[in-house]
Amino acid sequence: MIRDRNHIFRTWRASHSGARGKARLTRVRDEPAARPVPDRYLPGACPVLVRHVSGTRPVPVPWPPAIPVGAGEGGNLPPVPSLSDVIAALETLWPPHQAEEWDAVGLVCGDPDAEVTRVLFAVDPVQEVADEAVRIGADLLVTHHPLYLRGTTTVAATGFKGRVVHTLIKNDVALHVAHTNADRADPGVSDALAGAVGLRITGPLVPDATDPSGRRGLGRIGELDIPLTLAEFAARAARGLPRTAAGLRVAGDPEQLVRTVAVCGGSGDGLFGDVRAAGVDVYLTADLRHHPASEAQQQGLLSDGRPALVDAAHWATEWPWCEQAAGQLDEISDRHGWALRTYVSHQVTDPWTAHAPAPEALSSTSSTRSSRQSPEAILPTSASRPQSHPGAPR
Ligand SMILES: [Zn+2]
8 A cells, every 4th residue: 555655744845845845735635634743852853754753644545646747837847866866865864884784775776877756665675565666656666674685696586586676677666775774864763663652852772973963873762751651652652653463562560650762673682781771661672582571671670670671563663764764755856846756655564464362361370470461461452453543554
């Protein structure tokens, strides 16, 4: 499912854009009402992310038409950017040199001279997403995860990655990856995650030593405007993130009050030392393994149970970045006056497709202390979670 990204920035554009920007706004339908906007960082604010944090989540609309030829101001045609133009723009947002050494970011396939009018953002470069890019007529697919993290000797369509490459090249769709460079960026993947659960960000969890502003780095630390119980915070996270079969897992006393939160989009159990050092009440991330989580929990018992843990699906913690990234490209596109539209894939590409909740009897008889409750005791299961979730894939 695809939805138009342009209306997220309508308010910002309306107050900052000229006649052309306003003209484009008239093509946007179903504008949701804006809610109060918390500043992204305590001092100052970033207009791009503030618009994201504002909660003006887009309402799904039918695929918008391509920008009409000749609709530019004064009858001039809006310029169509080349792939190299768009890649240059993306690299200003997520400089490739800021990626980890082991990572594989940048252009995977595509002709730099090709024209780009539609860009699809997604977390995973899997076959369903490649097919979706073809369906909507995208010229460029931007994903967070690399297709090839290590070298390969074949892109034959007999392999699933080769099939993706064939699908993209045969249909003139380029693929660009922004992975750990997007994690470290300002704003980055964890900014979008923090925004999705309503945090006021105070800084990175692991600051990038090369950034004098102290804004780049891995993970983010943030504050809730009002303290919530752990159960309430977990429910807020479940509402703010896209729905997945696995739902969220929680470790901690559901009645414990939380105000300070560390978040890390994607696999976050390598940052427990930093989370402890930050002294936060709760840590929201994904892919928490038994031993790191158990040790963090045992350590927490020595310090008022902090930090509690909320473990979401990897895909769900990184999906909000797609909306943020699409908005950032929209903003650049507007500045150049490009005939470019951005889309965000709503296909759930989390590999887990079902969740079997623990039987009530088992969870109650095995409970040995108050924090040992099944997630179902404090959260709705993914199956019973309301279907009207604004970020829910459809
Ligand atoms: Zn990831």
